[in-house]
Amino acid sequence: MAFIACVGMIGAGLTFSAGEVSAQAFIRMGSHAPANIRSVLEYKKWMRQVEKDSGGTLVFKEFWGGQLIRSPRKQFEGMMNGIQDASPILPSYTAKLFPDFSLFALPFLFRDAEEASYVGWKMYDAGLLRGLDKVYVATVYTNDNGGMHFREKLASVEAMRGLKVRAAGPGESAMIKAMGGIPVGMSITQIAQSLSSGVIQGTLAGWQALDAFKIMPLVRTHIDYPFGVRGFFIGITKKVYDVLPAKAKQALNKNSGLSLSRRLGRLNQEEGDQLRRRAREDPNRVVFTLTDEQIAVQAKKFHPFHDEWIAKTKDGAKKYQALRRFIAEYRKGI
Template structure:
C-alpha cells in the first residue's frame, strides 16, 4: 500500500508493486489478500487495526510524514477573540514537539511489543544497508528538487529545519 507517489516509487525500487489506497482500506485489503504489505509507521499499524494482520515488520527510517490542522481564513476571522486565542495558544512548535514526542513514544512501545512477540519478525537493516537504500532513494529528492521552482533552496531549508527540530532547537 502506497499513500502517494513518493511511497509508490520507493516500493518499486524495493521490487514491490505499489497499490494506492487510503489507510482506512489497508486492514480489509490485507485480510482479503488484495495487498501483501503496507508502508506505515508503527502508530498507524495500531490505530487502524493493521497489527494483527502483519507478521514481518521492516523497521527502518524511510522518511518523515507531515501532518497539519488547518482552518479556513474566513472561518477563523469569524471566531471570537477567546477562541482565536485558544487556537493560537495550542499551535506552533511546542505543539508539534508534543505530538511528535507522543507519536515517537507510541511507536517505540509498539516496536518493542512486536519484537517481544514470538509470532512476529522485526527486521532492522544494518546501517550499511540503510545507507544503500538512501542511495537508491536519492532520485526522489532529485525529482522533487527539479519539479519545483527554487527546489534545492526549499529542500535545503526543509533539511535544516528537520536537523534543528531533531536537535531540539
C-alpha cells in the same frame, strides 16, 4: 430578561447575549479517524485547553469516525464545502493540492517523528508549504517513519518483490517500486479488509497506525527501514477562523504552533516505538532492521529520490536547503 440571538455564520455557529460583549462560537471538528485512538485523544486534550483559554468563547463540536465525511480523501474538500469547519488532514491523499508535503515521504531523511514535526512547522512558518492559504493552521506534524508490513512471514527483504503493497500517495508508490513491490493506492481505512481478502499482501504505513486501524493482528513481517514519514496538519477554514471572537483567536494562537507540532510528533513516535518492541518480542513475527552503517549505505542508494524531488518541485533547491537547515537546527538543540 436577557435576549439571546443565534446568528448563522459560514461553517460555525455564533451566539450573542444582549447586554454582553462576549460571544460564543462553535467549530465543527470532523475526521474519518475513530474517536478512541491515541491521536484523536490528543486532539481532544488540545481542544479542551483551547476552550478553557478562550474563556467560554469557543466550543468544539466533535464528529469522529466519519460521521460527517467517511472518506479520508474527502476531508479537506468537506472543509472547503462547509460540511465541517476543521479537521486533521493527511495531504498525501490529495497530493496535487499540497505539492510540497511530499518532502516528508523522502526516505532516509528524518530520525524520528518529533524531528520531522519540528521541521514541518518550520517549513510552514517560513512559507515553504503550498496549499494552506485557505486555512488557519494550528499544527504541522508527522507520524513515525513508515515501515513495510506483510501478511505472511518473509524469509528476506528481497522476498517482497512482486507483492502488492498499499500506498497512500505517489511518494510511497515510488518507494514500494524501488523495493520491488507493486503499489496499490488506497486509504488507511481500507487496509485491514484488503489484507484479509488478499487484495494486497502488505502495506507501507507508520507503526503508530497499525493498532489504530486494526492492521497489527493481520501482519507477520515488518521491514523497519526509515522509508519516510507522513505529514499532517490540523486546519480550520479561514472564513470560520476570521470571524471568531478575539478571545477564541487568542486561545487558538496560544495553544498552536511549534510546541504542539513537536508534542504530537513525539507522542506518535512513542506509540510507534511501543509497537516495534512488541513486534521484536513476538516469536511469530519477523522484523528486518538496519544498523547505523547500513542506514548510511542505503541513504546513498535512495538519494536519487531527493534529487528528483528537488528537480520536480517549485523552488525545490531552496526548500530542500531550508529543510536541511531546520534538521541541523533541531539536532543541535537550537
